[in-house]
Amino acid sequence: MNGAPRIAPAGTRQLEARIPSGPIPEKWDRCKFDSKLVNPANRRKFTVIIVGTGLAGGAAAATLGEAGYHVLSFCIQDSPRRAHSIAAQGGINAAKNYRNDGDSVTRLFYDTVKGGDYRAREANVHRLAEVSVSIIDQCVAQGVPFAREYGGLLDNRSFGGAQVSRTFYARGQTGQQLLLGAYQAMMRQVGAGTVKMFPRYEMLDVVVVDGRARGIIARNLVTGTIERFQADAVLLATGGYGNAYFLSTNAVNSNATAIWRAYKRGALFANPCFTQIHPTCIPVSGDHQSKLTLMSESLRNDGRVWVPHAAGDRRPAAQIPEGERDYYLERRYPAFGNLVPRDVASRAAKAVCDEGRGVGETGLSVYLDFAESIGRLGEDVIRERYGNLFQMYEKITDENPYKAPMRIYPAIHYTMGGLWVDYNLMSTIPGLFVLGEANFSDHGANRLGASALMQGLADGYFVAPATLPNYLAGASLPKVGADHDAFREAEASVTKKIDRLLSVKGRTTPREIHRTLGKLLWDNVGMGRTEPKLNDALARIPHLREEFWATVSVPGSGAEMSQVLEYAGRVADYLELGELIALDALERRESCGGHFREEYQTPDNEALRDDESFTHVAAWEYAGDGALPVRNVEPLAFESVKPSQRSYK
Amino acid sequence: MANMNLTLQVWRQGGSFGDGRMVPYDAADVSPDMSFLEMLDVVNERLIAAGEPPIVFDSDCREGICGMCSLVVNGVPHGPDRGSTVCQLHMRRFKDGDTITIEPWRAAAFPVRRDLVVDRGAFDRLIASGGYVSVNTGSAPDGNAIPIPKDLAEAAMDAAACIGCGACVAACKNASASLFVGAKVSQLALLPQGHPERAARARAMVALMDNLGFGNCSNEAECEAVCPKEISIATIARMRREYIRALVTGAGR
């Protein structure tokens, strides 16, 4: 690709973050105090649509149902309990300081702002740290069986980017247990009649009436019918967009459609290039691969990462003597060692593989070795801590990690970017709120381990239920019927898109195109980004999109259960979103957190931020198909934590 | 291990397949490193490229935790590996030339919606009837206010590990949901947080189980044998004790 770099039009929109005034520790209290309330007797008159039943959506449905609102809850899976959050393994952070190791709300706040490489909104992060404490209490009361010490009190482990032990866990199934807690609370409301459930539904559009979100269009995935749902507010809790990269640790139904369609209706998309690559995943085994399996970060508590000193050393791990092994994380980052944050660990793994020191058949993996811990603690202790992960590893690879080191490699795992929201979690479409991984709010350019579960539950149990009433009480929300023009128009546009997918009748499967897109994004918009690679991606994605619309095969009709149709619709959206990710990465001419531009690095290969030019959120505004989106900016102010070069040495 | 050629016999239902029948498919050039579902993906890729409707089956996490996948492989829910879901089954478990039958869960309470996809909404209704602790958001005491002995917490976690896949029902000749209900009743009966509602919970969940069309448990233990999380039938015994206790004491009415 030659020619000048593309410049997206700079927006002039004033983004109102609505951060409450006052000192940072008082902002959340002030926000709650200043909020208008909805009288309990009036709450059932308000209908609230919640799309998604992961930690964020499930918790919100339960809490708003308990408060008495009329809640409609949608999810793709056959039961709310199966949302992608179920797969989270390692744990959830909270500033409880039960270990008395110096933790506090302030420290969790500080670690998260620093971990995000100073690209998150301070006030949001502080609130997250504050409510983290109540989350644990709530979950324990629900019967979540967290791990405990012999004295009967809650146990903690350490996660990357922190020097205190503040991660609560339930074996290797923390996400499952937290989600089941939220799901059960939500099902209690289903029983009580406040929440109505719509499983196997896919939201395909937001309906905006007089500038406010007033409903959704969704497809019944069993019958194929397109249905209209009206509400007074819509909450999206639809998860991240990591699956744009084809191979990721996300569940196969995780997708970007809900937030992408909302973007096309006027919600701004913030920092799409802030994607997280997790350092410890099971490496790719072949073309048939449908997803990548994560090996929890908690393993880095007891596992040591290494590669051979010499490039091209093909000996099995056991035959490489201690002196010829390079424990490169311990060497480069003596203070944090194997527990450096994810972006740092992933880049370090890529660097050693680029030097030809990677291991395994493809040379695209590094060792995660438990021999020392097994020697020190015994195999039983390791089995108790990580048994299910070791078993999962063995099932997939046919190798026994108690005997030989695991092989791991980075993979797309999480997306910090997402729909732009103000302090109240409301997007730029009034009445459209965005919760959990689907929003951009708390993790800046890099998320710390065990903080996504914390954020999902914070948003769902505590934040949205406190900020939504203020909107409902203050807005004028006349009744709208399902025959309103806006609903008709939205339904027609959804139907048109489906018909178009069905009518191509080509020979290429949606998966083939998705795989090609994913590989392009991984190679060019992955761990090491450069201007030429980004321009190359921007040149190629439109062609891929054309190829998709000219050759895709979607057999069958729309009036039935059709997974290939669902998937094709999602791939069509990735083909647009992928371009925005690349464009955002191109325009952010600095490195920060998970966004590493090779042109901008320190002499020892760390991310080099440009605070002068980029201490801001890039919030992209849709400008019509074929037009370059507009890049708006929300400046970030750091009043409590002074930005510095992140150091984990 | 070399790649394999296999024959699949797959249950297709709905659309042009009407009320359902077994349909043969060739699965050629299958790598032993593929997962079972990836093998089906590859078969589907060929069908889609040829413009034919692909085989519909449920899956999501593909790592054994969401409980979405639900195939009966050669007559066994989740296939031949013990303690694992069908998404964790790998093709190295099969031999070149094998014929593999693939069917959906079969149970009156789980109607088939399409091909290999069933409706497990009955499990949601069971949880809605009492599988929770009634504690509104924001009203909880400090997490460490009630110490819980480690062994009790571990036993509760063993029961809580249930992924709600429904293999237990599919394996049971009576299509009983006792292992599913037993697991939830046990988890919450073991923990102090679940105690205030334990009698009402046992009553409600057991009564609804009968109403939803699940059969009775006759102690065959087929459920335990196929459970991907190896939940013990001791949870069924606990559920019975909880239920009888509720009846005898009259609690939870």
Ligand SMILES: Cc1cc2nc3c(=O)[nH]c(=O)nc-3n(C[C@H](O)[C@H](O)[C@H](O)COP(=O)(O)OP(=O)(O)OC[C@H]3O[C@@H](n4cnc5c(N)ncnc54)[C@H](O)[C@@H]3O)c2cc1C
């Ligand atoms: C393997 C793995 C392990 C992880 N481990 C940890 C960990 O240990 N600690 C941690 O803090 N974080 C972890 N994470 C991250 C964390 O799990 C996620 O960020 C978090 O669970 C997201 O929750 P959510 O509620 O935002 O969305 P999700 O749980 O992704 O839920 C999305 C919901 O939206 C629904 N949905 C999506 N689109 C539509 C649509 N169009 N129509 C209708 N419904 C829709 C889905 O059906 C689903 O119900 C892990 C992630 C992965 C992939």
Ligand code: FES
């Ligand atoms: S797909 Fe989630 S358990 Fe099999």
